[in-house]
Amino acid sequence: MATNTKEKKKFTKKLLNKYRLVILNEDTFEERISFKLNRLNVFVMVTLTGILLIFGTTFLIAFTPLREYIPGYSSTSLDLKATRLIAKVDSLESEIHVNQQYFNSIKKVLMGDVKTVDFDKDSVRLTQKLDPEKVDLSPSEADMQLREEVSREDKYNVFDTDKNTVDFSLFPPVKGAITAAYDVNEKHYAVDIAVTKDTPVKAAASGTVIFSEWTAETGHVLILDHGNGLLTVYKHNASLIKEQGEKVKEGEVIAIAGSTGELSTGPHLHFELWKDGFPTDPSNFIDFE
Structure with missing residues (x-):
């Protein structure tokens, strides 16, 4: 001790x-x-x-911002840019999904699965922004009455509304006699124009080619999107000059007329005009003769 x-x-x-x-x-x-x-x-x-x-x-x-100079720490500005890029990518993915649904609806019409494009881009975009858990989906009494009234009406009455209005002039894709007119009762949502074989088919208006393929029933088919919900369809072509994704001008040659497909009976152009997903009579807006 x-x-x-x-x-x-x-x-x-x-x-x-x-x-x-x-x-x-x-x-x-x-x-x-x-x-x-x-x-x-x-x-x-x-x-x-x-x-x-x-x-x-x-x-x-x-x-302090000095940590940005230490290896392993990210910059505040880079984090902000990354967040903005993530939001932009998510928005682009949603837009691509909507456009794909729209093109699939058009493809179903071309293949004969459905008669009209029952698809509204604006409605789909609005739905994507809503929280489904906060939306009351149960129909109101007024909604039920409207459904009953619509169900009793002729399903073709929608063609008499403003949905089939075209607000600018269209260029005739070909010149010739109309051999089969637009007829809702016969479910012929187009006009057939008789032409000689290998006649150039021209774009009715400036736009973008969204479909350029072969189908068994209608042969070589080409579809143009002119914006504002306006589409033109060209069927039974002998060959196609433009491919999907190309831009075309009014009056530019896009195909060569012919008689391809099981439903064709001779050289002619089967021409359709669609406005906001509904067919309309092309002869009301174009002089083919």
């Missing part, structure tokens, strides 16, 4: 022994600065300095 006590006193004495730190002029040995120190003071000062450095570095990394 006595030995332990002596060692403790000796250790305490070492810690408290006073020393003088003197800074001298090397040439004159003149004393410039001096400090009285002991080991305990030096230990405390070094410890406090280390703690302050740790806290200061942590503060700079956590709360």
